[in-house]
Amino acid sequence: MTFPGHEQDNPQRISAAVNTAGFAQDVVMATSRLIHEQDLTDRDHQALAACQGLLKRMLDSEIPVQRPSEQQLDGNNTVALLRKARSAQPQDAGDLARTVTALDELLAGRRESEDVEEVCRLRDIFLAVGQANLAAMSRLPSSREATDPWTGLIANSIS
Amino acid sequence: MDRLDREFNLLAASAERTARVQRDEVKRFLDATQRQPVASTKAATSVAKGDSQPRRGAILAKHLHGAYDALIAHVAQRVADYETLPDAKSKVGALTEMRQMVVGARNLHRSLSWLDAAGNPPLDLGTRYLVDQITATLVVGHAEITVVAATDRSYATVTNPLRPVFELSGATLPSDETIIVVFVPRREQRSGLLHPLIMHELGHAANKRHNLVARVLMTESGSKELSTVMGGARKNAEASAKAAVGTDELATVAEDVAARFLAWIEEAICDAIAAHILGPTYLYSFMAIVGTSDIDAAGDEHPTTRQRIRLLLTQLDGLGWHTVLGDAAPNIDEWFREAASEAPGHADPDVACCEAALARLYQEIVDVVADHLNDLVFRASDFDPIREEIGGLLALGIPPCQTVARAPIGRAAIILGSWLFAVEAQGGGLDALAVAADVPELSRLLPKALQDAAMLEAWEARS
Numbered sequence: 096m097t098f099p100g101h102e103q104d105n106p107q108r109i110s111a112a113v114n115t116a117g118f119a120q121d122v123v124m125a126t127s128r129l130i131h132e133q134d135l136t137d138r139d140h141q142a143l144a145a146c147q148g149l150l151k152r153m154l155d156s157e158i159p160v161q162r163p164s165e166q167q168l169d170g171n172n173t174v175a176l177l178r179k180a181r182s183a184q185p186q187d188a189g190d191l192a193r194t195v196t197a198l199d200e201l202l203a204g205r206r207e208s209e210d211v212e213e214v215c216r217l218r219d220i221f222l223a224v225g226q227a228n229l230a231a232m233s234r235l236p237s238s239r240e241a242t243d244p245w246t247g248l249i250a251n252s253i254s
Numbered sequence: 255m256d257r258l259d260r261e262f263n264l265l266a267a268s269a270e271r272t273a274r275v276q277r278d279e280v281k282r283f284l285d286a287t288q289r290q291p292v293a294s295t296k297a298a299t300s301v302a303k304g305d306s307q308p309r310r311g312a313i314l315a316k317h318l319h320g321a322y323d324a325l326i327a328h329v330a331q332r333v334a335d336y337e338t339l340p341d342a343k344s345k346v347g348a349l350t351e352m353r354q355m356v357v358g359a360r361n362l363h364r365s366l367s368w369l370d371a372a373g374n375p376p377l378d379l380g381t382r383y384l385v386d387q388i389t390a391t392l393v394v395g396h397a398e399i400t401v402v403a404a405t406d407r408s409y410a411t412v413t414n415p416l417r418p419v420f421e422l423s424g425a426t427l428p429s430d431e432t433i434i435v436v437f438v439p440r441r442e443q444r445s446g447l448l449h450p451l452i453m454h455e456l457g458h459a460a461n462k463r464h465n466l467v468a469r470v471l472m473t474e475s476g477s478k479e480l481s482t483v484m485g486g487a488r489k490n491a492e493a494s495a496k497a498a499v500g501t502d503e504l505a506t507v508a509e510d511v512a513a514r515f516l517a518w519i520e521e522a523i524c525d526a527i528a529a530h531i532l533g534p535t536y537l538y539s540f541m542a543i544v545g546t547s548d549i550d551a552a553g554d555e556h557p558t559t560r561q562r563i564r565l566l567l568t569q570l571d572g573l574g575w576h577t578v579l580g581d582a583a584p585n586i587d588e589w590f591r592e593a594a595s596e597a598p599g600h601a602d603p604d605v606a607c608c609e610a611a612l613a614r615l616y617q618e619i620v621d622v623v624a625d626h627l628n629d630l631v632f633r634a635s636d637f638d639p640i641r642e643e644i645g646g647l648l649a650l651g652i653p654p655c656q657t658v659a660r661a662p663i664g665r666a667a668i669i670l671g672s673w674l675f676a677v678e679a680q681g682g683g684l685d686a687l688a689v690a691a692d693v694p695e696l697s698r699l700l701p702k703a704l705q706d707a708a709m710l711e712a713w714e715a716r717s
Binding site for chain 2: 106
């Protein structure tokens, strides 16, 4: 559920994209510290817990209709970008359940090399999420000029 | 300091400055606009006696100010974080994020124009009273609504659009604050007969607040239809793919189709809300704007116009409007019914699947809407006895706000009476819908009638 190109200028979606940007970098920072055996901050712990939640959500084939609808937009934005990044970089995509376990192992202080590699791949995926989010926000899809920003309709428009 | 570090510093400074100067504009609005005493009981406990806030747009300005504060705090946090980053990859991530902060802050610039609209509302007073009152009933009593006459978009809505930015720095919006921004096309800001489209937009705000789509999906039929749509999408993707399809691709296809289906349910709910509140008026306003596009084109966010007409007609007939629709504007009614009778069946299998599932959820949608609206429903029996009187008053150039027997006329009846008057004045054909809003007498009579009717209703409620 990525945002159509003509809707990137919707302030609600811009807000969601800004939120996604912050979250992606939170995960990059937290996984970097985890990889380098540095102490994690509270924010790092929160980011990794949220990341695991998101990965588990992606494993679930059902659409969670009971979540507060206000949070769906930014959550959907992040999940859509994650799936896109995983499809574009299958070498880094890994198995979602395996990634969740690898995070658990490293957080518990157990550092098997394959778990560290799995978390490295997760970080690469979130770096790609940031890039894709930036491209969507800037409306510069691969080597194309930006479209006229003044012609779009926005979410919840009547037609 | 290497190249990455210097570039990061440039971007951080730019993001901070963009947010800061835009926040300064919000401060100017807060300082310069017309003010009134702080009235909210909750707010009164946290402000000094005699304190004041802008007459309009106070919460919107507060949210904008808070969002820029959150952005500035986030940038400062990231500058501090940057010093502790352990390797080049994490620095590249920081650089990418800061570019997004610059783009995001600059894109939020357009929301400053909302404050201009709050200070100088584009709609007539009668419509503003109506919109405020419906918002309070439909969404929540304390919601602050700002209508913006925009040159870059059609009728549209956003609700609490800045919430995700607040959350960047761990802040949350106060639960007793809701801002709704409704956009109307600049050219239509004086087209009273098209303002009913705002009711559809308020339906989106009601859904955000009251999870109406979720209530439809949580019924037995709702969850079944969602599963059917997602399962169908996966099968269609596998059938049409030439090579093996990956798990993420399949999940993306299914989620995209599910998102479309959810968006369509939301649109059908918003249409139903407007039709229940305003009766045939909504169908006429809808056709005047939406009906000019290809009525069989399906969008990611909207069902086909043909399906929307079909659903609207069924609802209106259910509320007893069949005879009024046929009597008052027979040519138009005939066209609607012909358009609705054409069998559905889109060529795209995913669209066809969503279309069929939406049709099967008709009753669940109507039930959720009727339950939410309670006594806000406008029925033919409310209109029939005063229909001719409203037309007669308009013909005499009198704003139809009360009957000859001095009973107040409801505002939904005033707008519908005005629509029928305009359709007749413009020849009664389908093309009359396109030009009904131009009938000159109505530009004065309709806003005045709505304004006076609001006063009368308030007076009646007091006595």
